[in-house]
Structure formats: structure tokens, C-alpha cells
Amino acid sequence: MLKVDNLSKTFGDFTAVESISFEAKDGEITGILGPNGAGKTTCLRILYGLLKANTGSAFINDIDVEKSPLEARKSLGIFPDQFGLSERLTAREQIEYFAQMHGLTGKPLKEALERVINDLDMLEIADRKTEGFSQGQRMKVTLAQALVHRPQNLVLDEPTRGLDVMSTRLLRERLLALKEQGHCILFSSHVMQEVAALCDKVIVVAKGKVVAQGSPQELCELAGKEQLEDAFVAIIGSDEGVAA
């Protein structure tokens, strides 16, 4: 379970996030929807404990991230907005590195690696250096390193950006399977179809604030529109960033 409560964050004079509160429950996929620069990534970075909020708190499984970041992160898997793979490591070494940071070692480590590599169908690329990987292959490695320690909570920051249809489908299937297993999934996006197809709950963020939240259906009703995209534009009051 992930929860943020009354988060605010400023960089100098610029207010990136203002009094944001929401909750992502276990067994649900929660989407953060917002135009570019709405404060989605900043909000997630506070949730990871990377940035410190000016006000408010973030919780991972009821552990306050600011007070005990290392403990809180143990049940968190992160799929970041930039893949950032080490090009001199093979895919397996890259995933192993993240597994080890979560304390896996010896036989459980080996098993976890085998499992995640099989699950994501990446046996062919597992022992190749990540240099020269396609966007889809990079996505797999990144997803694998987020999932290798079987975190209860998974956060994805714009995961489908730059992916082809096959990779997007694979990602979507994985997320639905994880949801079935009772994991808590939070992902940020500005792609409407994706959010509409996947999310149980949508949090609409604009200019650093939560402007609406509910199921895709509820949002459409709230805005009096049939399509989520139209509802979104009506809710944030502009079409800024939607075309992306």
C-alpha cells in the first residue's frame, strides 16, 4: 500500500507539488494522470525518499519514508522514468545488482533471477551486455530489476513511453498479473488509452495539485464526457500536454 498525505514541495520560488494526498491500495492499479510538468515525477521521488517534502508525509506499507527510508524501500520496486542501465553489465548482472541491494544472496538470489528472466521471456538477452539494447529490451531489464525481489508495491513512472505495441502489451499483461496476485501498483502516465484500459483508480494531477480522483468511469461522469480524454481536458481546464 502506498499513501501520500498533504505533500508539498518547492524548488526555490517554483512550487512543484502542492498539498497532494492520495492512496494506492493493494490489488489495485492506480494511475497518476497529468500533463507534462504537473509534478508527477516530483511526487514519486518524494515517495521513494529521494526528495524531502516541505510539508506532509509519504508512506510505504504504513512506514513513514522520511523517518525510515531504508526500511520503507524494502517493499518497493521502482520502474524509473529514465532506464539508466549500466552498459558494461549484462542484463543478468544488472538485475542481480538490484536483487543484491534488496538483500538476496546465494540460492534464493539465483532462483529469483531465473524466475524473473523466465517470466519476462528474456533468456536470449540475459547474458548480453545492455549496450545496444532496443527500447523494448531495456524496458524488460528495467522491469526485471524492479520485480526481482518480489516487492509488494510497484511504482512505474511513464513506463510505456517509447515502447512498441508488443512491449506495451507485455508490460500491460505483467501489471494485470501482478494486480491479480494482490500487489499494489502505482503508475504515472499521460497516455489516456493506457490509463483507461488498466487503472482501477485515476488521480488527475495538474499544476502540482490533485484536481480529481476516482475510477475512469467516475471521472467521465464527473466531467459529463464520454471519453476519458475529454473528461481529462475538461477537468484540468486546458489541453496542455494531452497530445503527447
Add this chain to the structure above:
Amino acid sequence: MSIFKGLVTKEFREAFRDKRALMAAGFGIVMGPIIVAAVMMFQIDEATDVKDSYVTYVGAEYAPQLIAQLRVKKILPIEEVPADEAEKWSKRSIELTIPQTFSQDMSAAKPVDLVLLADYSDKNIGTVLDRIERTIEAYSGQVGSMRLLMRGVDPRVVQPINLQVQNSATPESKSGIIMGMVAMFIMTSLFTASMTASIDTSAGERERHSLELILCQPVSTVMVVLSKVVCVSAYGAIASILTMLAMTFTMTMLPLEKIGISIMVDPMTMLIISVMVLPLAYLAGIAQLYFAYQAKTFKEAQSYLSMILILPMLVPMAIMIVPHKPEWLNNLPLAGHSIIMEDLFKGKALDMMAFGATNLLTIAIAIAMTLLLARSLRSEKVVLALS
């Protein structure tokens, strides 16, 4: 502990697969011995071989005996210069003018003025000019003594004091400057070797967007920093020890005894230096990581670290020239290392106090920087490279 092992493994895999970093380290290892060998060969050549020198004589015919004396000392008239050296010597233009009245004045026992015209600021001809002066003085002294003898006077009456110079320099102590140079190269190669690796794992990793995700994992920043510094220091220490071995090997190959230098490098000396290199590698590594992380980009980190690169030359030199310094300055990292290494190479016994103080001070500074860097990695400014 297993988490730390994982972190270190990844650092080593990345760093030792980095061709650029390996090349930089190799360059440092090879460069020092080559430069030292070249300098030594040149010195040996200059010191042991008195070469023919060529002087333009004006009026040589007036003093044939003096000219013959100079010829014995390998100072020859410019007319005899071989073709391949002609240009060099005509440029150096050393000119000795002998007046027409030379033999007349000599017979009349009048003082004769010879004129030696040369550019005394030209270091290349310093020894030649010295030799010319000494030869002429000796000739003048000979003639003077003869005159006194002819008049029935013991020439010794005009030499009331005879200064006896006894040089206490031993072959070992003469090697000071060279040993200082060897120490400097051992330390410089340490810094060059770890520089590329440390930029890559810090500013480089941030630019590849890896750092942010690593810092979102359940590992403390102290552990992240330690894993990086272990790897970077290994780079430095290995390069430094290899440089020492290469240097020692080079020096045993050179005929240093010809210029009165002897070098003592026994296995014990090498072992002590290797032990001493470790704390220094730790300090160099953590300092490089620290400044590379403060930089906003890879390029900025490179320019910061190239400034650190001159420290192994600057610090020992600065400490050497500061007058009336407090004693503890001799134990500063780099300065202390340089002094101890120099002494060891000169064959002196190890100064345990200095060895302990220097290494403890080095480790203390390095630990402080480690904690400081671990703290700064919790600051968003450093993590996201905000200004």
C-alpha cells in the same frame, strides 16, 4: 555484508570493463619509468662523457701553447667542427680573443687581457665555459709559478691557504632529486589511474540516470560510497604499485653508478611502500569521488579532477620550500609519503613515527571525506545535480 559484496562486485565489473579507465591507468604506469629513464640517460651521458667543444679563436696564432693546452681539454677551434654539429656550435658562438701583443706582454711580464665572449645564460654551454675558464686559469697559474721559480722564489708563498674540500655526500644521498621524482611518479600514477574510474562511477553514473535509482534502493549512502571508493582505490593502488615495480626495474637497468648514485630497493622497501600506498589510494579515491559528485556534469567533473591531479607534485614541493614550518606539516598526506619514500630509496631506515603519523592522518581525512560524501548523497542538490 552480502549487500556490500553485491555493490562492490558491480563497481568492479563496471570499472574493470571500462577501456578508457584501463588505458588511463596503463598510461600512468608506463609514463613515469620512461620519463625517469630518459632524464637519467641524459644526465649520465652529460656527466660521464666530456665531448669536444668548439670555440672561435681570434688571434690563435699569438698563443699557440695556450691553444694546445685547451686542445688537451677537448676545446678545439671552430674550424675543426664536424659537419653535423656545425650549426649547433656556430649558434652557441663562444669566442675567445687573444690580443696581438700576447707574447710581447708575456715576455715583459705584463698582465694580458683575454676576452671570452659567450651567452652565460645558455645552460647548454655552462660546463664548456667552466672548462675554458679553468684551463686558462691553470695555464695562468703555471706561467706564474714558473716566473717565481725563475726568480728563486717558492711559488707556495703566493698560495697561503690551500682549501681542502671533503665531500660528505654518499652515493645514496646524491640521489635525492631523482628519488623525489620517483616518489612523485608513484603518487601521480595513483591519481591518474583512479581519476577516470572515479568520474565514471560518480558523475558518469548520474549522467546515465543510474544513480537516482540506486539511491532509491534500501541501501545506505555510506555503503554506496564505500563500495565505490573500494573499487576506485583498488585502481589507484594497483597502478601505483605497478609503477613502483616498473620504476625499480628501470633504475636497476640504468648505469647509475656512473654518476655516483646508488639506489637501494630491497623487497622490504617495496613492501613498506606498497603498504603506504593503500591509505593514499583511499584518500585519492574518496577526494576524486567527492569533487566529481559536486560537479554538475561529466565534463565539469573532469576539469575539477585534473586540478587534483597536480596535487602529488604540488604538495611535496610546497612543503619542501616553506621555511620555518611546524614539524607536523611533514606528515601531511602526499608530503609525508614523498619524504618517507625518498628516505627509503636513499637507504635510510624507516622512521616509524613519521610513517604512523602520515598514514593515520591520511586515513582520518579519508574517513571524514567518506562520511561527508555519504551525507551529501542524501542531499537532492547533489543527487539531481541541481545548482
